[in-house]
Amino acid sequence: MPFIPHTGPEVQQMLATIGVSDIDALFDEIPETLRVRSLERIPEGMNEQQVMQLMQERARQDGRPINFIGAGAYEHHIPSAVWSIITRGEFYSAYTPYQAEASQGTLQSIYEFQSMITALTGMEVANASMYDGATAVAESCLMAVRANRRSQSSRILLSRSVHPHYRAVVQAMTSNQSLKLEEQAIVRERGTTDAAALASLAGQDLTALVIQQPNFFGLLEDVDALCDWAHAQGAVVIAVVNPTSLALLKPPGQWGARGADIVVGDGQPLGCPLSSGGPYFGFMATRQEYVRQMPGRIVGRTVDLDGRPGFTLTLQAREQHIRRGKATSNICTNQGLLMMAGTIYMAMMGAVGLERVAAACMARTAELVAALTRLPGVRLGFNGARFHEAVLQFDRPVAPLLDALAAAGIEGGLDLAPWYPELGPALLVCATEMRSSADIATYAAALGKALATVRAA
Amino acid sequence: MPFIPHTGPEVQQMLATIGVSDIDALFDEIPETLRVRSLERIPEGMNEQQVMQLMQERARQDGRPINFIGAGAYEHHIPSAVWSIITRGEFYSAYTPYQAEASQGTLQSIYEFQSMITALTGMEVANASMYDGATAVAESCLMAVRANRRSQSSRILLSRSVHPHYRAVVQAMTSNQSLKLEEQAIVRERGTTDAAALASLAGQDLTALVIQQPNFFGLLEDVDALCDWAHAQGAVVIAVVNPTSLALLKPPGQWGARGADIVVGDGQPLGCPLSSGGPYFGFMATRQEYVRQMPGRIVGRTVDLDGRPGFTLTLQAREQHIRRGKATSNICTNQGLLMMAGTIYMAMMGAVGLERVAAACMARTAELVAALTRLPGVRLGFNGARFHEAVLQFDRPVAPLLDALAAAGIEGGLDLAPWYPELGPALLVCATEMRSSADIATYAAALGKALATVRAA
Amino acid sequence: MSLDLCEALIYDYGCPGRGAHSQWPAAEAAPPAIPAALKRKQRAALPEVSELDALRHYTRLSQLNFSIDTHFYPLGSCTMKYNPRACNAAAMLPEFLGRHPLASARHSQGFLSCMYELQEMLQEVTGMQGVALTPMAGAHGEFAGVAMIRAYHRARGDLKRNEIIVPAAAHGTNPATATMCGCVAREVAVGADGDVDIQALRAAVGPQTAGIMLTNPSTLGVFERRIEEVAQIVHDAGGLLYYDGANLNAILGKVRPGDMGFDVIHMNLHKTFSTPHGGGGPGAGAVGVGPRLLPLLPQPIVTRTVEEGQPHYRWLDAHDLPLSIGRLAGFMGNAGVLLRAYVYMRMLGRAGMSRVGEFATLNSNYLHKRLQQAGFTAAYPQRRASHEFILTLKPQLQELGVSAMDVAKRLLDFGFHAPTTYFPQLVPECLLIEPTETESKETLDAFVAAMSEVLREAASTPEVLRTAPHRMPVRRLDDVRAARELDLAHRPAVLG
Amino acid sequence: MSLDLCEALIYDYGCPGRGAHSQWPAAEAAPPAIPAALKRKQRAALPEVSELDALRHYTRLSQLNFSIDTHFYPLGSCTMKYNPRACNAAAMLPEFLGRHPLASARHSQGFLSCMYELQEMLQEVTGMQGVALTPMAGAHGEFAGVAMIRAYHRARGDLKRNEIIVPAAAHGTNPATATMCGCVAREVAVGADGDVDIQALRAAVGPQTAGIMLTNPSTLGVFERRIEEVAQIVHDAGGLLYYDGANLNAILGKVRPGDMGFDVIHMNLHKTFSTPHGGGGPGAGAVGVGPRLLPLLPQPIVTRTVEEGQPHYRWLDAHDLPLSIGRLAGFMGNAGVLLRAYVYMRMLGRAGMSRVGEFATLNSNYLHKRLQQAGFTAAYPQRRASHEFILTLKPQLQELGVSAMDVAKRLLDFGFHAPTTYFPQLVPECLLIEPTETESKETLDAFVAAMSEVLREAASTPEVLRTAPHRMPVRRLDDVRAARELDLAHRPAVLG
C-alpha cells in the first residue's frame, strides 16, 4: 500500500483496541446510500519508477525552447543552493509556525525576509507573503479601503498600463465588495499613464491609485508626479513593482514627497523558477501606521522566558483564525516555501548582485530590441525609458509569426492583440540575463525567416 | 572572488595582524625562481549561470539513449528520497567521522550499512566501503594472502568468467607484491568455470579462489562445489557478487559446507546512478575471525561516559593512519556517500523489494533474449541458468550493429570481441526493471533493421 | 549538532563588500539608461554574505524546525502526512521548471495533459462536474466557491441572498471568506453530539440565504450524519451548499461531496493530496462544482480536443468562459503544486484513494481510544473519530492548573509536534489531533506514551509544563511583548 | 529540534511485512528460474520500514553530524572548504547520471570533452605532462604513482630499487602505499625547522632508492624550502620524486610541483578542487606525470582528435597504452566527482586558481598568529604557516593535565569541528589546523574566541575538558570497549 505503513497484524490489533471488527465499521456513521461504489475514472496506481518515467515523457513533450516571454514571469538564474536548501525536509515539509519554539527556522527566515523586503521597497513593515503578485494587488486594494479613513468612495484607479491579468484579478477579487475600480487611460504614443486624464479627477473622493513600475510594457512611469498627485487627492498610493528592478529604481518608499503607502509585487524573479506560473509569491510592504490593516502572516522578534531572543507570529488578531469574519483577509496558507527561496536568493545576490542582474537584463533587452528592429516590418513600440521589456510593432499579425518561432524552438514573446487591440499588431518581448547574444541572434534569424515566409498584413 | 569571502579592509587587517604588507609576502619561503608566472591553459572563470549553461549543453550532447548495457553497472530505479537525503549538507559535506561525538549520523549509518551487508551476504562482519567492486576484489586477494596462514604460495585462482576489468584491476593492484594470479579456463559451451581444469590443481598450495556469481556472462556458477573444492585445498574462497542478485541467490555465507570467506562486490546497483562509471562503492564482508585482516573503515557500537549507546570507528590499528607501512591497505578516503545511498536504498527496498527488483530484471532479460533471438542471425550464447544478463551470438561482427543501434538512440550492449575473441561475434546484453516491453520492442525492431542493412560476415 | 541552537541573523554575517560572487552576472560596460529622477540613490540594506555564509546559515536555521520529515506532526485540520519525494522530483524536471506560463501550445502539451487529467481525477474523486485548478490555497478556493454562489444568485436576479451560514465550529477562513465576498457570515449552533443543530439551521435559512459552508467530517472531527437533511433544508431555502475540503482526507474514496448534495467544493491539495506545506505554503485549493455552477468556474481551465487523431490540450479563458467569475491568479495558480498532486494521485491510483480515508480513520480512532484509556477526556467520546478528533484539557485546567497550551508545549520536549490548540474555539482547552494514514502504529504508540507521561507530570510537576518547552532552542516566547513592542524587521533594513 | 538527540536503529522501526511499497516493482507472474541449490532459502534481515520511516530516520541521523554546510571544520590536511552546490547540480544533470560507462562514442562526447579539458587543466596547474583521472582517492593515486615509479625502474632493468623514502611526518598513506607496491618505506628525519634533514636524506639515498614521497608544504604546515636540493639529491641517486598532492591547496597557482622537480603527483580533487567529502568519500585522486612516466599512466585516458573539422573524444585503453601500469578501477573512476572538480575549476578560472593558494595561506597565517597571541604554542612559530599549521598542547598536558584530545572534544561544544588531532605523530599533543580560503574573518575570529575560552577552562575547570563534549548527542565514547567487545552489526542481521 503506497505510503501506508500498516501490516495486517497491526491493523487487527488496532481494530481490537478500538473494538470494531473491520475498518469499514469505522464509517458506520456515514449513510450507507452515500458510500462510494467505485472510482472508474481514476487509473490504477503506479510505482515511483513508472510515474517518473511517465513524467519524464510528459516533460520531454514540452521541450526546452529559448524563452523571450516576460509579461510578469521572468527567467532568471537561480543559485543551485537555493532549492537545495528549501527542499530540505525541515523547510519543505513543515507548516505554518504555530508552535514558535519548534519553528524558529521558519520564523527567523520570515523575519529576515521581512527585513529584506522592507529594505528593497524602502518601507517599514512587510508580511510573510501573499499568493502571488496579482492577488497581492487585489488585497492591497481592499486594504487601502480599510486604511484610507478619509475616503468614503472606495474608488480605486488602475492604469491601463497595469498588467492586464492583475487588473482581471483585482476585478474578480473585489467585485463582491463595494469597491469601484476605474481604469485609467494611457498615452497612446508613450505607453504610460495619462496624467492629463487623471488631472480631470482632481478634487474628487479617491481611495487609492495603483501604479505599476515598470509598467506592463516595461516602461517607466513618472512615479513621483503620480504619487504626489494621488496624495494631494487624499488617495492611498499602491505601488506594484518588480523586485529585480528595485535594485536600480527608486524604491516606492521614496516616490514623490511622501512615498507610496502600500507596495506589492510578485516575488517570482527572486529565486522562483517559471514553472508554468507558480508557485510564486506575492510580497506586500507598508507603513508602520497601516500594519494592522495588512493581511497575511507577520513575524516579530521577541524574547523567551529566559530573555533569549526568538521569533513568533504576531498581530494575529488581524487574521481569520482569530478575527474570523472581521479579519483583514481570509488568507491562511500562503507561499512560505517560495518566500524562503526569495530570502535565500536575496541573501546570495545582495544589493550589488541584484543590481548586476537588473543591469544585465536591461542590456540584453536593449540588444534584443536592436537586433529585431533591424528587421523590415519591425519597429519599437514606445520610446520612453524602460526596464527589461519592450513592445515591438509589426506590420502584420503577430500570432502566425509566434507559431513559426515556436516551431523553431523559440518562445518569441507575448502577442498583445487580445489585451490591447488598440495597439495593432504588437509583441511584448523580454530578455533577461539568461539570454546570450547567441540566443538573440538565433531569434533574429528565425524571425527574419518567418517574416519572409509568413504573409504580411 | 568566487567562494572567497574576504573584503579589502579585512585583508588589510589580517595582514596587519600577521605583520606583513601583502599576501605575496606569505610566500616568501618559496624560492622566487619557482613561482608560477601564469596559467595560460586555464580559461577565464565563469559564474554559476554560465557554467550551468555550459554543462547543460555538454549533457545534451550525450542525450538519453535507451540502455541495454550491464557488464558491471546496472540501470536501476533509485527512490527519489535517496539522493535527496544524501545530498543534505550534513552527509554531503562532512568527512570521515574522526570525531565520533560530532559524527553520530554518519557512524550510525555505517553501522546500519554493515548490518545490512552482512545480512545480505550471510557473513559476520563488513567494512564501510572500498572504492568499487574491482578494487574490492584486488584488496580481497591481498587480504586472502594475509588471512590464509596455511598457504605459502600466494597463488590466487581467478576464473576467466570473472569480469575482465576486475581481473585487470587485480593484476595492476597486486602485481608489485608476490601474488601469483592464475586465470582459470571456462567451459566453452557452458560459459562457466571449468571444474575439471581446476581439479588438476588439487593438492597444490593454493591461497585463494575467486568466484564471481553471477559471472560476467550473467551465468550462475556451481558455487557450492567450487567453494567446497577450494576449502578442501586449504584455499580461501573469495566471492564476487552482485548485491541485487543476493535477494534471490544463496548468500555466499552459505556456499558449500562452510561458506565463502571473503565476499566483495560493487554496490552500484544499490542506489548509485550509472554516472559514467562512478562514484560507486565496493563492499566487503568476511568472517569475524578475519576481521583484523580486513582493509577499510569499520564502525562499532559502544557506550559513552554516561553509558549511552553510540558509535565510533574501531579496529583502527589495521589502518594506515595508525599502522602506516604495516596497515592492511593504504585506503583512507573511501566511498562514504555512496555507501549511504546504498544504506537508504536497502532500507527502502528491504528484502522483498530487492527480490522484486531481481525477479523483474530476470524477467525483462528473458523477454529481451526471446525478442532478439527471434531475429535471424542471432542466437543465445549459453544455455545455463542466469541472472539478468545474457550473451548473444551473431553471424557477423557486432561493432557495426552497435553503431547502427546507437544512431537509433539505443545502447545495445557490450561487444565481447576485445575481451573474449574466442567467442566469436558475441554481445552481452542486460535489461533491468527499467526496461519496458516497449523498449525491448524498439530494440528488436532497430536490430532487425540493422541486421538487414549491415553486411553479414 | 551542538546544543547551542541559536543562530545569528543573516545580517550578522554580513560585511560591506562581501558577496556570493559566482552568483552575480558580470557588470555591464555601460551604465543602464535610467532617468536620474527614477534612479535608486542608496543601495538596499540586503545582506552582504558569501555563498557559504548563506548556505550555512539557512541550513542551520532549517535544523531548528520540526517537520514531517523529522517529527510526528499531528496538527489537526492540517493533514500533515508524508509528502512523497517522487512528487517533488517529477515537478522539478527541468522542462517543467523552465516552462513559461504563457508558452505556446506547442511547448505545453505535456504539462497541460497532466493538468487535464488532474481535473478529471479530482472530479471523479469528489463527485463534481467541473474543476478549476487556479486557487492557490484552501481559502482562495473558498473565495472562488462563494463568489460562484453569489454570481449564481445574481445571474438569477436573486439579489438579496447575502448570508452565508457557517456552523459555530467552522474554520476562520469560512466566515472571513464570506466577508471577502461581500456576504455576512451567520453562525448556527452545533449540538452536543457535534452535528449541526437542525432546528437552528431551519431557523437560520431564508430568502437571504446564499448558502452554507460545511466541512464534513466537521472540524469537530465527526461526520455530519444528517448531511442529507442539511442539504435538503438549504436547497429548499434556495441556498447552495459549499464543501470546505480541508477534511476530505477523512472520506477520500469512501463518500463524495457531490453525492452528499454539495454544489461546490474546494480541495486542499496540500492536505489530501500530500503536496508540501513548506513552512506555511504553497498550497493549492482547486474548486469543483456541480452542474449549476459549471459555467461560473474561474479561468483558466484546460480542455482536450482531438485534432487529426491526436489529443490536443489548451486553456479555456475569458473568451471561452463568458460567465466565469474571472481570473484569480496572475497565471494559472500553483502549477508546481498541482504537478505534485497529480503525481501523488497517479501513484495512489484507484485503490489507493480509498485506502487514504480508511487508514487515516483507523489511525485516528486508534489514537482516540488509546488516549482516552490513558486518562484524557475526549470531546465527543460517543462518536466515531473521523481522521481527527478532539481532546479537552478542561478537567486538567480546573484541577491542576495546566492548560492545553502547556500540554502542547511540553510535547515538543518529547520530540512530537503539538496538535492544533484552541481550535475549534467551541471546545474549551482543546487539542485537535490528526495522525494521518502515513504514520505507523509504533509512532502512535510512542505518542500515547509521551502524552501519558505529560499527564503524569501535570499531576506531579505542573510547573514543568507551565514553563515548557525545556529542550528546544528557545523556551516559551513572549507573544504579548511581540505584539506590543513591534520588532518586525532588522533595523538597517528599515533605513533601506 | 528536540534536544533528545539519540535516534533508534533503522531496524527498530521495522516490522514484518512493512515496506516502502511504491519503490517496489510489481511482482512477476512467474517465479524466476533459479536452480533450487542456488536459491536463497531465507530472506535477508534487511529493515522492513515505510518510506517515511526511512526518510525520517536518515534525515534525523543527518542532523547529528557536523559538516562544512553547518559548521567551521578546520580539519588539518583535509581541506574542508565549501563544496559549491553548482558542482553537484551540474554533475547530477540527468544525462550525466544516466550515461553508462561503456556507452558508445556517440553518446559520450559531452562527458568526454569535460574529462579531456579536466586533464588539460590539471596538467597546467601542476606543471605536469600527462594526467590520468582514474584513481578514486588520494591513496589510490599514490598507489598509481608509486606503481609507475616501480615500473619505470623495472623497465630500465633497475630491479633493486625498492625503497621509498618518506619524511617522518608523512601521512600514513605514504608508507602504506609503498608497502602495497612491494616497496619498503624508509623514514628520513625532519629538522627542528620542519624541513627535511638534508644530511639524513643524503645518507638515505642510494642504489636501492626507488623514490621519495613528499608533500610540500609538508604535513607540518611549512613549505620545504630546500625542495630543489632535495630533488637534486634524489634524482642524482637515480630515484624519482613523488608529490603527495593533499596539500596542493596551499600553493595552487603559486608554485607547481612539476616546476619543483617532481616526476609524479596525485591530486586530491576532493580537497583542492572542492568536491564533497561525503562523510568519508568519495574522493578523486587524479595522477599527473612528467615526461619520464608518461607512457606508464594508468588507463583509461581521454584523447582528442579532430575528425572532419569536429573535435572527437575517445578513451585510450590497454591497446593504446601498452606500457601502462594497467587498470585501477572497474570503469574510469569517480566520474561524478571529476565532473564536480571540472565545474569548480571552470568557475574559478585562471585568476581564481591562485587566489585559492593566496587566501588559504592568508587565513592560515592569520589564525596562526592570533592563536599564538591567545596563548597557544605553535610547533613552528618561526615559520610561515602554509594553508595549515600545528599547535602543540604539550605545555597544557604537563601543567594542567589537559590533552590535545580534551581540547578537541571541548571545541565541539562551542560549535566548531575539531582540528586534526595527533597527526603528524612527530609533534606531541598536536592539533593540525586548516581553515581554508572559504572561511571568513568573522568565523576565524569566533574560533579564536572559542579556543581562548577553552584555554581559560583548561586552567580553571580542567575536568570540563576531560569529560567533554557536553553538548553533543553523546559524551565521550568508549573506544577501548568498541575494539574489545566488537559489536559491528545489528544482531538479527548476523543471522541473515
Ligand SMILES: Cc1ncc(COP(=O)(O)O)c(C=O)c1O
Ligand atoms: C477546516 C479548514 N478549512 C479551510 C482551511 C483553509 O485552507 P488554506 O490554509 O489552504 O487556505 C483550513 C486550513 O488550515 C482548514 O483546516
Ligand SMILES: Cc1ncc(COP(=O)(O)O)c(C=O)c1O
Ligand atoms: C597528506 C595526505 N596525504 C594523503 C592523503 C590520502 O588521501 P585520500 O584520503 O584521498 O586517500 C591524505 C588524506 O587524508 C593526506 O592528508
